[in-house]
Amino acid sequence: MNRYVVMTVGMTHSGKSTFARMLEETVKNTVVVDQDDQAAFLNTHYSRLVPEDGPNTIKHSMTKMIVDYVIEETDLHLIICNSNRNPKARKALLDEFKRKGFSTILVNFDVPFILLEKRVADRKRDSSVLRTVSSFAEVLKRQQEESPHIQPPSDEEADHFFTIKKEGEVMDVTRRIADLLSS
Known part of the structure; x- marks a missing residue:
């Protein structure tokens, strides 16, 4: 069986965790690893x-x-659900998975900033995961300030590449990735 790692990339409140959990529910032999949980x-x-x-x-x-543990002790596909916005760190992680025999899938959440601001304002997400700032509004502001200096992900980085720009695309991308993981 070919094992996959699915890596999400995007700013806070772009839908990465929701997507990852939806994919995990759709494809039973997957596990989400989300640093927010740790x-x-x-x-x-x-x-x-x-x-x-x-x-x-x-x-x-x-x-x-x-x-x-997932790599060595299970046959599950991995869904890595973090921001993964740093190109060098992302490449190193993807290269490590490739060396371990995984096929790679990158899902870029390129959601309009105005929607992210609305989500941050409307949702009361648990801020216990934050360490150096006090709110997700601060996280979003910092990420926006960093964005011009960060190279966005590209299709050359992974075996399969998907971009989600609006909510309506999530179900289609989930289905397409589920098909890959189930083949």
Whole structure:
């Protein structure tokens, strides 16, 4: 069986987690690994271990441990649900999965900024995953400021590439990826 890793890319509130959970429900032999889950767990149960600034190495270590377990101990497809906006880090991660025999799928959430602002304002998402800012509005502002300096993902980065620009495309992309994972 060919194993896949599906990686989401996009700003906060672009729909990455919703998409990942929908794909996980659609394709039963998948698992979502979302660093927000590790962040919430650490902030709830081990807040004294979470660094106040600098890299959150404990969160990254937990995520790596979970991913390694999925790779080595299961035959599940992986859905990596983080922002993954840093091109170098994204490439390194995708290359590592390719070395381990995975086919790669990249899903870019290129949602209009005005919609992201509306979602941040309308939704009361749990902010316990945040560490260096106090709100998702701050996260979005920082991501918007960084965007001109960040190279967007391209179809050369993965074996399969999808872009979602509006909500109406989510079901079609989910179906197309489910077909790939089920073949």
